[in-house]
Amino acid sequence: MLLILPIIVPMLTAALLLLVRHRGVQRWMAFLGSMTHLGCGIALFRLVQSEGIQVLQSGSWKAPFGIVLVADTLTTLLVIAVGVVGAATTAFGFAGVDPRRESGGYHSLFMVLLMGVSGAFLTGDLFNLYVWFEVMLVASFVLMALHRTKEQVRAAFTYVTLNLLASAILLTALGLLYGQSGTLNMADLSRQWSTAGPPPLHLPLALLFLTAFGIKAALFPWFFWLPASYHTPPAAISAIFAGLLTKVGVYSMIRVFTLLFQRVSPGIYTLILVLSAVTMVVGVTCALTQRDFRRVLSFNLVGHIGYTTLGLGLLSPVALAGSLLYVLHHIVAITNLYLVGGIFLRVRRTTDFASLGSLYRTHPYVALLSLVPIFALAGVPPLSGFIAKIVLVQASFAQGVYWAGGIALFVGLLSVLSMARLWDESFWKDAPDGVDKASPTWKQLLPIGALTLLSLGISVGAEPLLDMTSRVAGDLLEPSAYVRAVLDGDG
Amino acid sequence: MNSIILRTAARVLMPLLLMFAVFLLLRGHNLPGGGFVAGLIVAIAFVLRMLADGIEAARKALLVDPWSLLSVGLLVALASGLIPVAFGLPFLTACWAELGPPEWGLLVGTPLLFDIGVCLVVIGVVLTMTFRLAED
Numbered sequence: 001m002l003l004i005l006p007i008i009v010p011m012l013t014a015a016l017l018l019l020v021r022h023r024g025v026q027r028w029m030a031f032l033g034s035m036t037h038l039g040c041g042i043a044l045f046r047l048v049q050s051e052g053i054q055v056l057q058s059g060s061w062k063a064p065f066g067i068v069l070v071a072d073t074l075t076t077l078l079v080i081a082v083g084v085v086g087a088a089t090t091a092f093g094f095a096g097v098d099p100r101r102e103s104g105g106y107h108s109l110f111m112v113l114l115m116g117v118s119g120a121f122l123t124g125d126l127f128n129l130y131v132w133f134e135v136m137l138v139a140s141f142v143l144m145a146l147h148r149t150k151e152q153v154r155a156a157f158t159y160v161t162l163n164l165l166a167s168a169i170l171l172t173a174l175g176l177l178y179g180q181s182g183t184l185n186m187a188d189l190s191r192q193w194s195t196a197g198p199p200p201l202h203l204p205l206a207l208l209f210l211t212a213f214g215i216k217a218a219l220f221p222w223f224f225w226l227p228a229s230y231h232t233p234p235a236a237i238s239a240i241f242a243g244l245l246t247k248v249g250v251y252s253m254i255r256v257f258t259l260l261f262q263r264v265s266p267g268i269y270t271l272i273l274v275l276s277a278v279t280m281v282v283g284v285t286c287a288l289t290q291r292d293f294r295r296v297l298s299f300n301l302v303g304h305i306g307y308t309t310l311g312l313g314l315l316s317p318v319a320l321a322g323s324l325l326y327v328l329h330h331i332v333a334i335t336n337l338y339l340v341g342g343i344f345l346r347v348r349r350t351t352d353f354a355s356l357g358s359l360y361r362t363h364p365y366v367a368l369l370s371l372v373p374i375f376a377l378a379g380v381p382p383l384s385g386f387i388a389k390i391v392l393v394q395a396s397f398a399q400g401v402y403w404a405g406g407i408a409l410f411v412g413l414l415s416v417l418s419m420a421r422l423w424d425e426s427f428w429k430d431a432p433d434g435v436d437k438a439s440p441t442w443k444q445l446l447p448i449g450a451l452t453l454l455s456l457g458i459s460v461g462a463e464p465l466l467d468m469t470s471r472v473a474g475d476l477l478e479p480s481a482y483v484r485a486v487l488d489g490d491g
Numbered sequence: 492m493n494s495i496i497l498r499t500a501a502r503v504l505m506p507l508l509l510m511f512a513v514f515l516l517l518r519g520h521n522l523p524g525g526g527f528v529a530g531l532i533v534a535i536a537f538v539l540r541m542l543a544d545g546i547e548a549a550r551k552a553l554l555v556d557p558w559s560l561l562s563v564g565l566l567v568a569l570a571s572g573l574i575p576v577a578f579g580l581p582f583l584t585a586c587w588a589e590l591g592p593p594e595w596g597l598l599v600g601t602p603l604l605f606d607i608g609v610c611l612v613v614i615g616v617v618l619t620m621t622f623r624l625a626e627d
Contacts, residue, residue, distance in 0.1 A: 004582045012569060018562035059583040060575075 002047055003056040003069050005040040006079050006118040009033060010086075014111035023102055030107040031090040037114060038083025045076035053485035055124070063124070063486050064188035070124035070486055074324065074472045078121045078251060081331045084454065085243040086114045088447040089236045092339055095346070095443040097234065101146045109146075113139040113240065120248045124486055126177070126184040129252060130170050133216070136248065137163050140241060144233045155229035162225035166215035173208035176201060187486035190259045190479055198264040206261050206268045213256070216249030219309060220279040223302045227286070230301070231294035231351070235342025238294065242301055243335035247327055250308045254320075257312055258476040259483075273313030277404055280306030280411040287418045293351035294341045296422050297334065300377065303411060304330055310392055310408065311473070316399055320473035322391030325466055329376065329384035329458050336373040336451035340366070343440045343448070344426065357431035366440055367427045372452045376459065378419035379412050384458040391466065494543075501543035505552075508536035516610055517603075526606035530613025537614075538621055546625055557622065561615030568608025571601040 013033030020026055048054055048071050056069040071079075090110065097106055116135035123129050137160070145156035178184055180199035181192055199205070215222040226246070230238050253272075261268055283303025290296045308330065311323025343366055344351045347359070360367045376383040389412050396405035458465060475481060512532040519525025541549035575584035587600035 001576055001582075004576075008569065008573075008582075011565065015562045015565035015569065018565075019559055057581055059585065060581050 002040065002044050003054050003071050003122065004058075006037055006044065006082070006122065007069075007115055009037045009040055010111040010115035010118065014108040014115065017108040017111065018105065023099075026102070026107045027090070027094055027097075030093065030110060031087065033111055034083065034086035034090045034114065037118070038080065038087050041076065041080040041083040044071055045073075045080055047071075048073055048076050053482060055486050055489065064183045064185035067128045068124040068185065068187075068486055069122045070187075070482070071122060072472075072475065072482060072485075073468065074251075074476070075121050077324075077328060077468070077472075078247070079118055081247075081328060082114060082117050082121070082244060084451075085240055085331060085335050086110075088335060088339065088451050089240045089243075091447040091450075092236045092239070092342060092444060095342075095441050097236070098147060101234070104146050106143070106146065109139045109143050110240070113143065113244075117244045117248055121251060124186055126174055126186060126189075126256070130167065130174060133167060133170065133248070136245065137167065140245060143237050144229065144241075147234075149232075152232045155232040158225050159229040162215055162222070166212045166222075169208055169215070170212035173205055173212060176208070177205055185486070186255065186259050187479075187483040190483050191487060193260060193264065198260075202261070202264050203268075206257075206265050209256055209261075210253070210268065210272065213249045213253040214275065216246065217253060217309065218246050218249070218279075218302050218305050219275050220282050220302075220306075223279065223283065223305075226302055227295060227298040230298045231292060235339055235345055238341070239335045239338035242297070242338050243331045246301065246305055247308075247331055250305065250327060253309060254312050254323075254476065259479050262315070262477070262479075269313050269315050271313075272309055273401070273404055276306040276310040276313050277407045278306075279303065279309070280407060281414075284411050284414040284418055288414070288421070291353045291425075293344055293353065293356065293422065293426055294338065296418065297337055297341065300415065300418060301334055303415065304334075304377070306411070307389065307392060307408065310404065311395070314392075314396055314399055314401060314404065315477070316395055317470060317473045317477055318398070319392055319395035320476060321466060321470040322388050322395055324469040324472055325391065325462070326385070326388035328465065328469075329388055329455070332451055332454050332458060333373040333376045333385065336448055336455065337370070337377065339444070339448050339451070340370045340373070343444055346438050346440055346444065347436050349437050353425040354432065356426040357429040358427075359431075360427040362436060363440060365445070366448075369445065369448050369452045370427070371423075372455050374419050374423055376455050378416045380416065382459060384455060384462060387459070387462040387466065498543045501539045505536045505540060508532055508539070512536070512610075516606060519606055520602060526609030527613055529606075530610040531617065533610070533614045534617035534621070537618055541621065541625060546622055550622065553618065557615045557618035559615075560611050561619065564608045564611025564613075564615055566608075567611060568605050571604035571608060574601050574604070 010033060013029060017026055017029055020029065054071040057063060058067050058069060113136060116132050116139055120129055120132035123132060141156055141160045144159060145153050174184060180201060181189055183189055218226040230242060280303050283299050287296050287299035287303060290299055307326045308323050311319040341351050344356060348355045376385045379385040379389045389408065393405045393408050396408065512529040515524035515532065516526060516529035537549050537553055540552055572583045575586050576582055578586065585600050585602050587598050590597040590599055
């Protein structure tokens with residue numbers, strides 16, 4: 001029962017939100033819905049820790065015939081992250097959402113987005129994964145375009161076109177896979193492929209999956225929709241997009257490529273490794289040329305996605321553990337910085353570097369709160385990003401893939417540079433014509449503060465977290481327990 | 492549009508369409524039909540009314556706001572999934588109850604409830620969109 005709650009709670013909240021017209025009540029309902037979702041995520045995590053993998057055969061149709069929901073440690077960690085991002089962004093909504101968006105079902109769509117992301121993490125069926133992708137896509141497209149300014153509509157169209165392409169490619173892959181294997185249950189596929197051998201077209205399949213998930217995750221060369229769209233919507237929306245949507249692509253890639261293709265086509269992992277390395281270099285280099293707070297973040301986000309798929313490319317427990325830790329750290333830090341972008345939007349009405357600056361003097365507490373996520377993203381020791389990066393670099397050196405480790409180190413330096421520049425341009429330099437139009441409210445500072453504390457928490461608790469992600473990585477690379485739990489029911 | 496032929500035809504067609512929608516909804520469990528098409532046909536009936544007599548008349552004929560139909564439909568569909576949970580069965584398991592004496596063979600169950608939910612959501616979505624577009 002607990003397993004379905006991260007999907008039901010946002011859905012129920014979304015349905016009830018449609019009945020309520022009062023905006024203050026809507027905000028509270030959305031916030032309480034997200035907090036309940038977070039609570040369910042934590043309860044599910046504890047259940048999985050004490051009793052092993054949880055499986056729900058929905059409608060009592062046994063896998064592989066019905067749709068299964070599966071919760072293992074990785075899934076539950078990510079569902080908790082969804083709850084954290086949801087709670088922080090809905091709390092940020094108390095500070096004000098533009099009225100046109102709010103009356104157009106903004107909060108409901110927010111909940112539908114949370115439902116879609118949780119569903120994508122929880123499902124054990126590839127077609128169902130596609131359906132959750134569509135749920136996320138529809139919700140995020142409408143959220144982005146709801147206000148209908150010219151810039152937002154243009155961004156939303158780039159976004160939706162590229163993501164529809166990804167969906168079409170994923171659907172093609174699923175059709176091909178179903179035609180050859182007769183099942184889309186991931187555990188069933190994994191067992192079938194390891195006993196009867198993979199289907200003849202496994203390489204095109206791998207490439208189709210890589211492309212579809214690569215577009216969703218914003219890997220090179222498919223990343224350009226992200227920096228073209230993420231800087232246009234209001235802060236809370238771009239924060240939830242940046243925190244969660246690309247991570248669903250990364251998660252799906254990790255899940256599918258560990259369950260299915262691991263022993264089948266080793267060449268594909270070299271390709272993933274190369275793409276990750278290029279993504280890191282291109283993303284962070286492009287970030288250095290940008291002159292807008294949120295665009296710098298967008299390109300950095302692309303660059304950092306490279307770190308999260310690097311571990312999959314290296315395909316070793318240590319590297320994968322590092323990547324997973326990076327995912328968790330990155331969700332918290334990047335969401336937080338996009339919310340800080342919301343403060344700039346309130347204080348200076350823009351995130352263009354030309355009008356930023358001096359905030360270090362005028363709003364020292366904002367600067368203090370932003371310092372942690374900025375330096376965590378840069379990978380400055382002893383913050384969370386540093387630990388995940390060092391694990392990845394060590395793993396690639398230990399495996400003899402020196403070039404990947406070297407690039408990870410080099411890009412680490414570039415991100416320090418990029419983040420230092422971000423800090424300098426937005427907080428430190430003297431603002432040329434920066435006049436504060438308003439001051440940040442505590443309603444905005446509270447969620448930012450909470451996420452900053454969580455970033456510090458991840459840094460302090462990095463060792464137990466790394467132990468946990470190492471266990472998860474071991475399970476991913478040796479998926480027999482997952483397969484048995486789904487198909488034979490011994491969790 | 493002000494055409495007496497259309498208005499008269501709409502008045503005759505509307506009850507027929509609504510009855511046909513109920514038929515399709517009930518038939519849908521084992522045969523072609525179901526909540527989705529039934530919802531579309533109900534929506535078509537009200538769109539027809541809108542074209543014949545204007546938006547206000549169509550809104551009045553619907554009695555409720557299409558926006559809230561959307562919400563109620565979602566809740567009904569969700570309830571059909573949660574009823575089995577109350578009996579300790581997995582989410583969305585079909586539960587059946589027999590109505591009337593056994594020789595009638597009248598079974599109602601949660602799949603029908605789910606279909607009704609889908610039907611309401613479809614009516615809500617289609618009419619919200621058409622009314623909004625027609626008003627712009």
